Amino acid sequence: xxxxxxxxxxxxxxxxxxxxxxxxxxxxxxxxxxxxxxxxxxxxxxxxxxxxxxxxxxxxxxxxxxxxxxxxxxxxxxxxxxxxxxxxxxxxxxxxxxxxxxxxxxxxxxxxxxxxxxxxxxxxxxxxxxxxxxxxxxxxxxxxxxxxxxxxxxxxxxxxxxxxxxxxxxxxxxxxxxxxxxxxxxxxxxxxxxxxxxxxxxxxxxxxxxxxxxxxxxxxxxxxxxxxxxxxxxxxx
Amino acid sequence: xxxxxxxxxxxxxxxxxxxxxxxxxxxxxxxxxxxxxxxxxxxxxxxxxxxxxxxxxxxxxxxxxxxxxxxxxxxxxxxxxxxxxxxxxxxxxxxxxxxxxxxxxxxxxxxxxxxxxxxxxxxxxxxxxxxxxxxxxxxxxxxxxxxxxxxxxxxxxxxxxxxxxxxxxxxxxxxxxxxxxxxxxxxxxxxxxxxxxxxxxxxxxxxxxxxxxxxxxxxxxxxxxxxxxxxxxxxxxxxxxxxxxxxxxxxxxxxxxxxxxxxxxxxxxxxxxxxxxxxxxxxxxxxxxxxxxxxxxxxxxxxxxxxxxxxxxxxxxxxxxxxxxxxxxxxxxxxxxxxxxxxxxxxxxxxxxxxxxxxxxxxxxxxxxxxxxxxxxxxxxxxxxxxxxxxxxxxxxxxxxxxxxxxxxxxxxxxxxxxxxxxxxxxxxxxxxxxxxxxxxxxxxxxxx
Numbered sequence: 001x002x003x004x005x006x007x008x009x010x011x012x013x014x015x016x017x018x019x020x021x022x023x024x025x026x027x028x029x030x031x032x033x034x035x036x037x038x039x040x041x042x043x044x045x046x047x048x049x050x051x052x053x054x055x056x057x058x059x060x061x062x063x064x065x066x067x068x069x070x071x072x073x074x075x076x077x078x079x080x081x082x083x084x085x086x087x088x089x090x091x092x093x094x095x096x097x098x099x100x101x102x103x104x105x106x107x108x109x110x111x112x113x114x115x116x117x118x119x120x121x122x123x124x125x126x127x128x129x130x131x132x133x134x135x136x137x138x139x140x141x142x143x144x145x146x147x148x149x150x151x152x153x154x155x156x157x158x159x160x161x162x163x164x165x166x167x168x169x170x171x172x173x174x175x176x177x178x179x180x181x182x183x184x185x186x187x188x189x190x191x192x193x194x195x196x197x198x199x200x201x202x203x204x205x206x207x208x209x210x211x212x213x214x215x216x217x218x219x220x221x222x223x224x225x226x227x228x229x230x231x232x233x234x235x236x237x
Numbered sequence: 238x239x240x241x242x243x244x245x246x247x248x249x250x251x252x253x254x255x256x257x258x259x260x261x262x263x264x265x266x267x268x269x270x271x272x273x274x275x276x277x278x279x280x281x282x283x284x285x286x287x288x289x290x291x292x293x294x295x296x297x298x299x300x301x302x303x304x305x306x307x308x309x310x311x312x313x314x315x316x317x318x319x320x321x322x323x324x325x326x327x328x329x330x331x332x333x334x335x336x337x338x339x340x341x342x343x344x345x346x347x348x349x350x351x352x353x354x355x356x357x358x359x360x361x362x363x364x365x366x367x368x369x370x371x372x373x374x375x376x377x378x379x380x381x382x383x384x385x386x387x388x389x390x391x392x393x394x395x396x397x398x399x400x401x402x403x404x405x406x407x408x409x410x411x412x413x414x415x416x417x418x419x420x421x422x423x424x425x426x427x428x429x430x431x432x433x434x435x436x437x438x439x440x441x442x443x444x445x446x447x448x449x450x451x452x453x454x455x456x457x458x459x460x461x462x463x464x465x466x467x468x469x470x471x472x473x474x475x476x477x478x479x480x481x482x483x484x485x486x487x488x489x490x491x492x493x494x495x496x497x498x499x500x501x502x503x504x505x506x507x508x509x510x511x512x513x514x515x516x517x518x519x520x521x522x523x524x525x526x527x528x529x530x531x532x533x534x535x536x537x538x539x540x541x542x543x544x545x546x547x548x549x550x551x552x553x554x555x556x557x558x559x560x561x562x563x564x565x566x567x568x569x570x571x572x573x574x575x576x577x578x579x580x581x582x583x584x585x586x587x588x589x590x591x592x593x594x595x596x597x598x599x600x601x602x603x604x605x606x607x608x609x610x611x612x613x614x615x616x617x618x619x620x621x622x623x624x625x626x627x628x629x630x631x632x633x634x635x636x637x638x639x640x641x642x643x644x645x646x647x648x649x650x651x652x653x654x655x656x657x658x659x660x661x662x663x664x665x666x667x668x669x670x671x672x673x674x675x676x677x678x679x680x681x682x683x684x685x686x
Contacts, residue, residue: 054660055660055662056684057609057663057685058686059686060686061686062608083609085612086555086609086610087555087608088563088567089555089566090563091607091610092555094605099556102554102555103539104554104555105547105551107547112546116546119539119542119543120539123536124535125535126536126539178660178661
């Protein structure tokens with residue numbers, strides 16, 4: 001009897017009231033405090049994750065950076081569907097994300113965004129799908145959730161903060177806010193017990209002044225044009 | 238009622254021969270036995286023979302070949318009568334008599350015995366004479382004395398029976414497929430909806446897939462032409478990232494492409510053409526079923542599907558360029574093709590590589606770059622010498638001086654700062670040196686998302 005009960009409790013779709021749900025497949029977020037709050041100990045794969053930043057530029061991509069870097073190192077492709085701007089390759093490389101793994105899809109209408117997101121979610125090659133749907137109704141999201149269950153990758157939707165109170169089929173919903181110079185992650189919904197207090201993260205973008213290493217330079221020294229530029233500037237100065 | 242169209246039948250059989258070559262390289266077209274008088278002088282093919290004895294092992298026996306033949310013919314919209322026998326002649330007799338059987342050598346003579354003599358290649362007078370002497374079946378003719386039959390009807394009849402029974406060699410000229418693919422389908426009724434054309438296109442696509450399989454090749458580009466009654470033909474080109482011969486994949490792409498095409502007029506006929514056939518090896522199969530290395534294929538198919546619907550320019554990759562000027566350090570690129578993606582289960586366990594094999598840029602320590610770079614720097618208001626972007630900006634780090642590009646006339650001289658907006662977003666701003674046109678002192682260039 002107890003072994004039967006144990007078997008039931010070990011199922012990923014059964015959880016007890018007090019704890020976050022058990023070992024669902026997940027990718028570490030790179031932030032231990034956040035990992036502890038997420039069921040499965042990281043970003044869940046094969047299900048929709050909604051991120052609702054209070055405004056653009058709050059650190060929504062930095063939050064995903066370590067997970068995306070890990071996926072790109074593993075050779076997985078990253079699909080960005082209808083991003084608000086073009087992703088910038090030097091910043092990706094600095095975060096450890098190989099730009100060659102990116103697939104950027106630009107769309108002309110919300111319907112196209114939803115269609116392209118569904119296609120990317122169903123493709124096994126995509127390690128992560130990041131989408132910025134302009135408008136999505138509950139049935140659309142439900143469709144995307146079913147597609148995400150088919151694939152095994154990380155599926156992230158960035159949505160407007162006004163949608164906090166709206167119902168969504170995504171099993172994990174996070175709202176992002178700033179607090180004390182860091183990022184406050186409110187877990188609006190997760191599998192398992194609800195989390196009352198936000199998770200506070202520090203994401204230092206302004207690095208401490210690094211030891212200036214003149215050899216470590218973005219432009220290859222061998223390139224004649226760059227070398228010429230430098231020399232000529234020196235001569236003028 | 239429609240009259241028989243020998244030219245159309247021959248064209249269809251030629252197309253089928255190209256498709257059937259995927260089962261065996263020995264495909265032959267058979268002339269009609271009784272050439273109708275009206276069509277004298279025109280080669281009138283009426284059957285295909287496939288020599289499959291060498292293919293039995295590859296396909297796993299006769300039954301899988303027959304099943305594949307029927308499935309393919311059905312998908313192309315043909316009905317066929319298929320018979321198997323140790324000699325080509327006897328198989329064609331059986332098929333023409335409508336007997337879908339498979340005979341082996343032991344049962345060959347018995348199986349042919351009750352076939353009617355009209356299957357023989359002879360004229361109406363001979364058939365009447367045979368009926369007059371009471372020889373109605375091949376068996377009746379066999380039982381007559383050979384000398385007498387030869388004297389009365391010529392050696393031709395006996396030799397034909399000998400060829401059918403394998404007593405005499407029966408060589409044939411095998412079909413050589415054309416170097417490029419072109420097939421046409423007349424629609425039974427005019428079609429005015431693009432979605433309906435997908436079903437018609439699928440028939441041609443199946444034919445193309447068989448043609449490519451026979452040549453162990455694949456194509457990167459297909460051209461579908463839609464013919465209208467009173468308007469010039471519409472051309473629909475379908476491009477692929479990697480060569481393929483997957484009928485399902487072609488059909489999906491055709492569906493997406495046709496959905497975006499506005500039909501000017503109802504369509505009467507469609508053609509499918511493919512040139513530039515590239516070699517494409519067969520896919521290795523995993524020991525326990527399933528495909529090996531499906532992720533790279535899957536990736537290419539995703540890119541093609543997205544491009545078919547959204548346009549080629551809407552789907553791209555990103556590449557870093559070694560240049561100090563921020564707007565030139567990143568550019569759009571082709572999405573990487575044929576990624577050597579590791580097996581799906583290994584992704585998280587794969588050993589992390591330090592650095593990059595193919596050398597994307599090393600980042601400058603202490604010089605962070607924003608995830609979003611605006612395509613054009615946006616001028617910022619300045620109030621009391623403080624830049625404003627939704628409120629006063631607080632400078633957190635900088636300046637990082639970038640001076641570069643004097644050699645190509647697009648030189649920049651800027652001091653970059655990282656600034657924080659009142660709602661605590663981080664932005665990348667710069668001050669040009671000297672200040673920009675109209676005295677603008679500050680520009681917004683990126684967002685640290």
